[in-house]
Each structure stands twice: as C-alpha cells, then as structure tokens.
Amino acid sequence: MRFPLLKFPLSAPTRPAGVELLPGARRSGADYDTEWARRPLSRYARLLMVEGPIRLGVHALAAPERAGLDRLEGLQGPAIFAANHHSHLDAPLLLTSVPNRWRHRLVVAAAADYFFANRLTSAASALAIGAIPIERNRIERRSADRAAALIVRGWSLLIFPEGGRSTDGWGQGHRGGAAYLSLRCSVPVVPIHIEGTGRIFGKGDKRPRPGSSRVTFGAPLHPVAGEHATRFAGRIEAAVATLADEAATDWWSARRRAAKGESPSLTGPELASWRRSWALGDRRRRAPGRRTAWPRF
Amino acid sequence: MSPRPGFVMEVDRSTPPTLFMHGEGFRLQSLPVGSRIVYPPEALPTVADIDGAIRSALVDPVDSEPLSALLFPGMRLTIAFDDVSLPLPPMRRPDVRQRVIEAVLDLAAAAGVDDVHLIAALALHRRMTEAELRHAVGDRVYDAFAPRGQLYNFDAEDPDALTFVGETDQGEEVEISKRAAESDLLVYVNINLVAMDGGHKSTATGLASYRSLRHHHNVRTLQRSRSFMDQHRSELHSSNWRMGKVLRDAGVKIFQIETTLNNDTFPPPFDFLQKREWEWSARDRATFVASSKALDRAPNRVRRSVFHAVRAPHDLTGVAAGDVEAVHRLTTARVYDQQLVAVEGQTDVLTLGLPYICPYNVNSVMNPILVMSTALGYFFNLYRGRPLVREGGVLIVSHPTPWEFHPVHHPSYIDFFEQVLSETTDPLEVEKTYEQAYAEDEWYRHLYRTSYAYHGVHPFYMWYWGAHALQHLGAVIVVGGDTRAVRRLGFKPASTLRDALEMASDTVGRDPSITHFHAPPLMMADVT
Numbered sequence: 001m002r003f004p005l006l007k008f009p010l011s012a013p014t015r016p017a018g019v020e021l022l023p024g025a026r027r028s029g030a031d032y033d034t035e036w037a038r039r040p041l042s043r044y045a046r047l048l049m050v051e052g053p054i055r056l057g058v059h060a061l062a063a064p065e066r067a068g069l070d071r072l073e074g075l076q077g078p079a080i081f082a083a084n085h086h087s088h089l090d091a092p093l094l095l096t097s098v099p100n101r102w103r104h105r106l107v108v109a110a111a112a113d114y115f116f117a118n119r120l121t122s123a124a125s126a127l128a129i130g131a132i133p134i135e136r137n138r139i140e141r142r143s144a145d146r147a148a149a150l151i152v153r154g155w156s157l158l159i160f161p162e163g164g165r166s167t168d169g170w171g172q173g174h175r176g177g178a179a180y181l182s183l184r185c186s187v188p189v190v191p192i193h194i195e196g197t198g199r200i201f202g203k204g205d206k207r208p209r210p211g212s213s214r215v216t217f218g219a220p221l222h223p224v225a226g227e228h229a230t231r232f233a234g235r236i237e238a239a240v241a242t243l244a245d246e247a248a249t250d251w252w253s254a255r256r257r258a259a260k261g262e263s264p265s266l267t268g269p270e271l272a273s274w275r276r277s278w279a280l281g282d283r284r285r286r287a288p289g290r291r292t293a294w295p296r297f
Numbered sequence: 298m299s300p301r302p303g304f305v306m307e308v309d310r311s312t313p314p315t316l317f318m319h320g321e322g323f324r325l326q327s328l329p330v331g332s333r334i335v336y337p338p339e340a341l342p343t344v345a346d347i348d349g350a351i352r353s354a355l356v357d358p359v360d361s362e363p364l365s366a367l368l369f370p371g372m373r374l375t376i377a378f379d380d381v382s383l384p385l386p387p388m389r390r391p392d393v394r395q396r397v398i399e400a401v402l403d404l405a406a407a408a409g410v411d412d413v414h415l416i417a418a419l420a421l422h423r424r425m426t427e428a429e430l431r432h433a434v435g436d437r438v439y440d441a442f443a444p445r446g447q448l449y450n451f452d453a454e455d456p457d458a459l460t461f462v463g464e465t466d467q468g469e470e471v472e473i474s475k476r477a478a479e480s481d482l483l484v485y486v487n488i489n490l491v492a493m494d495g496g497h498k499s500t501a502t503g504l505a506s507y508r509s510l511r512h513h514h515n516v517r518t519l520q521r522s523r524s525f526m527d528q529h530r531s532e533l534h535s536s537n538w539r540m541g542k543v544l545r546d547a548g549v550k551i552f553q554i555e556t557t558l559n560n561d562t563f564p565p566p567f568d569f570l571q572k573r574e575w576e577w578s579a580r581d582r583a584t585f586v587a588s589s590k591a592l593d594r595a596p597n598r599v600r601r602s603v604f605h606a607v608r609a610p611h612d613l614t615g616v617a618a619g620d621v622e623a624v625h626r627l628t629t630a631r632v633y634d635q636q637l638v639a640v641e642g643q644t645d646v647l648t649l650g651l652p653y654i655c656p657y658n659v660n661s662v663m664n665p666i667l668v669m670s671t672a673l674g675y676f677f678n679l680y681r682g683r684p685l686v687r688e689g690g691v692l693i694v695s696h697p698t699p700w701e702f703h704p705v706h707h708p709s710y711i712d713f714f715e716q717v718l719s720e721t722t723d724p725l726e727v728e729k730t731y732e733q734a735y736a737e738d739e740w741y742r743h744l745y746r747t748s749y750a751y752h753g754v755h756p757f758y759m760w761y762w763g764a765h766a767l768q769h770l771g772a773v774i775v776v777g778g779d780t781r782a783v784r785r786l787g788f789k790p791a792s793t794l795r796d797a798l799e800m801a802s803d804t805v806g807r808d809p810s811i812t813h814f815h816a817p818p819l820m821m822a823d824v825t
Contacts, residue, residue, distance in 0.1 A: 067436065070391035074347060219348075251399075252413075252441035255406035 085160035086198030170268030193243035303638030317650030321600035337820035343612035358619030368408035382656035395435035418503030421752035496625035497541025560818035645809035673763030698778030
C-alpha cells in the first residue's frame with residue numbers, strides 16, 4: 001500500500017510507465033478499476049451521500065450561489081462539465097450544483113497520483129464523488145480511453161482542465177483533455193466558473209474557513225467541424241474567463257469585453273508574484289494561521 | 298403521436314361530466330344531452346433548438362436587413378419588451394423574452410453598442426416589480442442594466458419621457474416613449490399568446506400615453522372590433538396600424554421580434570386540466586378529487602397563492618424578426634395554427650368556466666370588473682367570423698366573482714365599482730360621464746407612477762373591452778358568484794348550472810342549443 005506522505009520504501013513503489021503489472025497485483029493510481037462504483041448499489045450510496053452530508057457540508061462551508069443554470073435548458077444527453085479549480089471543495093460543490101439530469105450519472109476526473117494514491121483513498125474517491133483516475137503527470141492513453149468509453153455509455157464527465165488547484169489565486173492555462181474528449185465523443189462542453197472556494201479552502205490550507213461562493217454555468221460549447229483540440233481548449237478557457245468577468249462585473253460588461261477580445265485573463269498578469277497577488281484584489285486569500293492582536297513575547 | 302386538432306363534441310349519455318374552471322378552483326358539470334363542447338387543439342411541437350432559432354431569425358429576418366447590419370458603435374439602441382400581462386400563466390424560466398433579449402444584446406456587444414436601454418412596454422398597466430422583471434429578462438440582464446437605470450418600466454405619465462410623433466389621417470394623436478422614438482433602432486420583443494397581440498399594437502399601444510390610447514381604447518372602436526382576435530375585422534387594430542404608419546413615416550425604425558408559444562398551460566400536478574376528461578388517468582382523477590376538495594376548504598389567500606405559483610410549461614413554436622407587418626403575418630398564422638377550432642353554426646347559450654387569471658391580475662386578485670372583462674372581453678372575442686353565441690343569446694359564466702380588490706394594484710377599480718357601476722353599466726354613459734375625471738385624477742396618477750397601481754382609466758378600458766359583447770348578448774348569468782357583486786355588474790346570479798340554464802330559457806326559449814367553450818388552454822372558434 002502506498003501513502004502519500006511516505007516515500008518508498010516505507011510506502012509502496014510507484015509503477016514505471018508502460019510496465020505491465022503481474023497478474024493478480026493490487027492496482028491503484030491510474031490502474032484502479034472504478035467500475036464497481038458505478039453499479040446500482042454504489043450509485044444509490046453515492047446519491048445518499050451527495051444529497052445528504054455532502055450537500056449539507058457544502059452549504060455550511062461555501063454557501064453557494066448558482067447562476068446560469070437556465071443556459072442548460074434544452075441540453076440533452078451526456079456533457080463534459082469543465083471548471084476552473086481552486087479547492088478540494090470544487091468537486092463536491094459542483095456535484096451539488098450540476099442539475100439533476102446529469103448529477104447522478106456523472107464521473108469526476110480526479111488526479112490518479114493524489115486521489116488514487118492507495119486503495120483506501122481510491123475506494124473512498126470512487127464511491128463518494130464517482131471519481132475516475134486521470135493521469136496528469138505523464139502522457140497516457142488509458143485515462144482518456146476510459147473516460148471516452150464512459151461518455152459513450154451515457155455518463156457525463158466533470159473535469160478541471162487546469163490540471164490542479166490554483167497555487168496563488170489565479171487560474172492556470174487549460175490543458176486539452178476536455179476539448180479532446182468532446183471532439184472524440186461529439187458531446188458539448190459546459191464551461192463553469194467557480195469563485196470563492198479558494199478563500200474557503202485553498203491549496204495549502206489546513207482547515208476550511210466558511211465563506212461564500214458562486215458557481216456560474218455557461219452556455220454549452222460544441223466543437224466546430226474540423227476544429228483542433230488545442231483551439232477548442234482555447235475557446236473553453238475563453239468562455240470560463242468570460243464567466244469569471246461576468247461574476248466579477250455583470251453580464252453585459254462581460255459580453256462587451258468578450259466581443260472585443262478584452263476579457264480579463266484567467267491566469268492573471270505576468271508580473272512579479274506580489275503584484276499578481278495584489279492584482280487579485282478582494283479575491284486574495286487571507287493569511288492562514290491564528291491572528292493575535294499583540295505579539296507574544 | 299402528432300398533436301390532435303381541436304374539435305367539437307356532442308354530449309350524449311356516455312359523455313363524462315365536463316370540467317369547468319371556476320376561478321381558483323374547478324368543477325365537473327353535466328351538460329344536457331345534445332349540447333356541444335368545443336375542445337382546444339393539443340400543444341403543437343416546439344422548436345428543437347430555441348436559441349438557434351432565435352439567432353437564425355436575427356440573422357435572416359423578414360423584409361429587413363440582418364440585425365447585426367443595423368447595429369453600429371455610438372448608436373442609441375432601445376429594447377422594449379412585453380410586460381407581466383404576457384404570457385398567461387407566466388412561463389417557467391427561462392422566459393422567452395430573456396432568450397431573445399440576450400441574443401440581441403450579444404449582437405449589440407459584438408457591434409460595440411454602448412448606449413442601450415431596456416423598457417417594459419406596459420402602457421397604462423401597473424409597473425413590474427423587480428422579481429417580475431427578473432423573471433422576464435433574467436438575472437443576468439437585470440443585474441447588468443437595472444442598477445444603472447438602463448432597465449425600467451415605461452411611464453406614460455412622465456411628460457419629459459414622452460414625445461408627440463404626429464397624427465393619423467383620422468386625427469388620432471401618436472405620443473410614445475421619447476427614448477424609443479429618438480433611438481437609432483427600437484427592437485421590440487413580443488410574446489404573441491393570442492392573435493390580438495403584436496404587430497403595430499406592440500409599440501403604438503405598449504409605449505403610448507393616454508393621449509394616444511384613448512383613440513382606440515374607447516367604446517366606439519371596441520364595439521366595432523369583431524373580433525379583437527381577427528385583425529382584419531378589428532377597428533382596434535386598424536387604429537394601431539394607422540399609428541404604426543405615422544411612426545414609420547416619422548422615421549422611428551422598429552425591428553420587431555415576435556414569438557409564439559404552444560398552449561401547454563399547466564404543469565403537473567394540474568396538467569389534467571388540459572386533458573380531455575375521458576382520457577384522465579387514475580392519477581389525474583385522484584389529483585382532481587384531492588385538489589378540488591382541498592381548494593374548496595382553503596381560504597382565498599391560500600388558493601390564490603397556489604394558483605399564482607403556477608409556471609406554465611409553454612414552449613416556443615416559432616420566432617420571426619424584421620419588418621413589423623411582415624413578421625406579424627407569420628406570427629398570426631402560427632397562432633391560428635395552434636388555436637383555431639372549426640365550429641359550425643352559432644349557439645343560443647354559451648357556457649364558460651373562467652380561470653383564476655387574466656392579463657391584469659398576475660400575482661393579484663381577479664376582481665369583479667376583471668371577471669366581466671375576461672368573460673365578455675377576452676373569451677367572448679375568441680372567435681373568427683361570427684361570435685360563437687348568436688345575437689340575443691345567453692352567456693353563462695362560472696366564476697366565484699368575489700367582491701374583492703387588490704388595494705395596491707387596482708385602487709381605481711374599487712372606486713369605479715363603487716361609484717360608477719352603482720349608477721350605470723352602460724359603456725357609452727360610463728365613458729361620457731366619468732372617464733376623464735378618472736384619467737386625470739392626480740392621486741391615481743401618483744399611484745401609477747410610484748406604486749404598482751394600474752392607471753386611473755384602466756377599469757374603464759376593461760369595461761369597454763366587454764362593450765361589443767354587452768351589445769350582442771341577451772343576458773349574462775354568473776354561476777357560483779357573489780350575488781351582490783354579480784348584480785352590481787348588471788348580470789344575473791345563479792347557484793348552479795342547472796338554475797342558470799333554466800334562467801336562460803326566459804331569453805332563448807325552452808329548447809336552446811348549448812355550447813361549452815372548454816378553455817383554458819386558449820383556443821379560438823372559427824365559426825362558419
């Protein structure tokens with residue numbers, strides 16, 4: 001068994017890419033088989049968890065405001081939900097925000113090296129949020145094949161194309177996974193912008209600080225005939241950036257800036273780190289740790 | 298299965314009792330053998346890709362350049378839209394106005410248009426509340442424009458916000474919103490629920506002042522509109538079309554966007570209200586019994602809140618954009634496709650079950666004047682060709698007709714009911730003696746402009762709305778209504794349908810022909 005905080009040999013070794021496992025070997029990471037978590041009993045258990053403790057927890061911690069759900073009116077069949085990523089709260093928040101039509105037939109693309117590090121976390125992730133392992137540290141076809149097979153079977157996919165949580169409050173450039181799967185399976189991508197979860201439980205925080213959040217759903221994006229995945233990924237990123245602008249200002253201002261190609265970038269200005277942090281304004285994270293009025297001597 | 302058309306059924310001994318709406322409730326009534334029942338057509342199929350259809354209409358309009366070619370940086374763009382009176386019941390979110398307005402604004406953003414105003418075209422109706430505006434245009438549009446004062450209700454009593462455009466060849470004055478008249482482009486976003494809506498009436502009525510409206514909202518015009526739903530035989534429409542010509546000649550550029558909805562009116566659990574009785578499932582029957590018993594026992598306030606929370610599952614059957622008249626021809630044809638039912642011959646007695654809602658009591662009380670207007674104005678006029686009931690015939694209406702008014706929405710209605718109707722119910726006398734005083738009353742004017750009240754003159758228009766029917770009918774009987782309120786309206790009260798039919802025999806003889814108009818959902822009788 002492998003534990004994230006312990007290194008080999010105190011923890012199980014990582015598996016080199018391209019090496020076939022011995023028959024009967026216990027599998028974790030990208031090899032973990034999550035099929036059991038999509039069987040009826042597991043789905044029923046997940047429904048109870050999502051609609052019960054997860055929803056209550058999200059409400060207590062993040063008090064989400066959800067906007068733009070009307071844009072999904074008329075959308076049929078499976079879809080890929082692509083959101084920016086600030087916090088471990090994002091997946092539970094979206095699981096309770098995605099409309100019922102997709103919510104209970106939804107898998108979440110989760111980092112194989114983190115959520116599927118050992119059999120315990122793998123089972124918990126697969127059961128609680130319907131996670132499937134996605135290899136993010138090396139190029140591998142199996143993750144994409146597995147996700148595509150599920151989409152073809154009618155499952156929707158929740159994916160964070162930034163590939164990981166934000167480290168400084170700004171977003172990261174989108175990778176091509178969502179766009180590639182959309183092109184391959186001919187399903188639309190629903191861009192989503194999440195605001196506020198980074199302040200509540202951002203990367204590096206030891207405990208959450210309750211606050212408010214906002215989830216803005218965008219209009220579904222369909223790949224254009226002959227469009228390359230990289231170009232489509234750029235469109236998805238631009239759509240999320242427009243939603244971020246909409247959340248920060250208003251819809252009309254965001255539309256006008258988007259029409260002029262002047263939507264503020266998700267990744268922020270290319271400046272020194274303190275200026276990037278300064279440019280976040282009210283979106284800056286509070287300093288972690290205890291605050292005292294006077295220094296202790 | 299494709300939707301079935303409307304039809305006329307003759308009642309025999311195997312016919313189950315028929316549903317009558319009765320305000321915030323419903324009843325099953327047995328009609329005499331040999332009576333006819335006019336059933337509405339089923340809901341037409343809806344447009345599969347609504348946003349795509351809207352975009353196509355803007356890109357490829359009728360008798361007009363594409364909308365994008367009419368937009369340019371630095372222009373003044375005004376978007377006017379129909380108010381809370383449409384559709385009925387209010388449709389579930391997203392409202393079709395929101396979809397259209399967002400599509401228009403997307404093009405405006407791409408064209409670099411900065412100066413945009415959105416106006417709820419409510420004429421002399423009450424102002425829309427924030428919640429109602431949000432429902433109509435959506436939160437995104439509301440949050441972007443309302444805080445900056447660029448989304449607002451039309452004010453027909455603000456002299457600084459009105460402009461006199463000219464007169465028609467018949468001397469009718471045209472005075473409309475100054476912002477709309479002076480914009481480089483006025484985009485009107487309409488919902489065409491019935492054939493009366495839309496066309497030049499959208500701007501010439503929706504954005505007009507009393508000075509303009511009095512030329513077609515009067516007894517003479519409305520008595521000569523046969524019917525309001527047939528624009529070629531409607532003096533109301535002729536007057537609006539003349540005013541539309543004045544606007545066009547004065548250089549007011551209008552890009553009209555008209556939408557039509559199907560007649561899918563009630564969501565579950567009330568969807569049985571739009572089914573034919575013999576097709577009710579066990580669940581429908583159980584819902585009817587449970588809900589009618591519960592509603593009978595509930596106080597008025599509770600019943601009203603239950604029904605006014607209904608959001609109709611209406612869906613788009615078509616959208617057209619471009620030149621006002623060309624667009625309206627297409628729209629009217631679509632409305633007729635959904636609503637027309639061929640009926641052979643008139644009837645001696647017409648029965649109606651009036652619903653809880655009409656255009657003027659959304660989130661409000663259906664007071665006795667609105668009962669009159671809905672029955673004799675709207676339902677009576679849902680015909681093409683000839684009225685469904687013969688001249689001198691009897692109209693039997695089922696409605697509780699409570700002596701009850703919404704004090705905020707309908708203050709002038711209260712005085713009209715107490716002061717005017719206690720003296721006379723003759724529309725011509727009412728118009729001649731009382732209209733001007735109510736129209737120019739400063740207190741009503743103040744309430745209209747600053748509160749959520751209908752204009753002082755509005756109850757008069759409601760009374761005139763029924764003037765053609767009052768002239769045509771031999772008697773009006775209200776079943777299950779408040780006796781005093783019904784008598785004040787000049788109608789006869791009856792406790793049961795059987796009593797009403799017995800009373801009708803005084804006017805139409807012992808063996809009359811009887812027809813029941815099984816609405817809602819809305820339909821129109823094409824009477825030959």
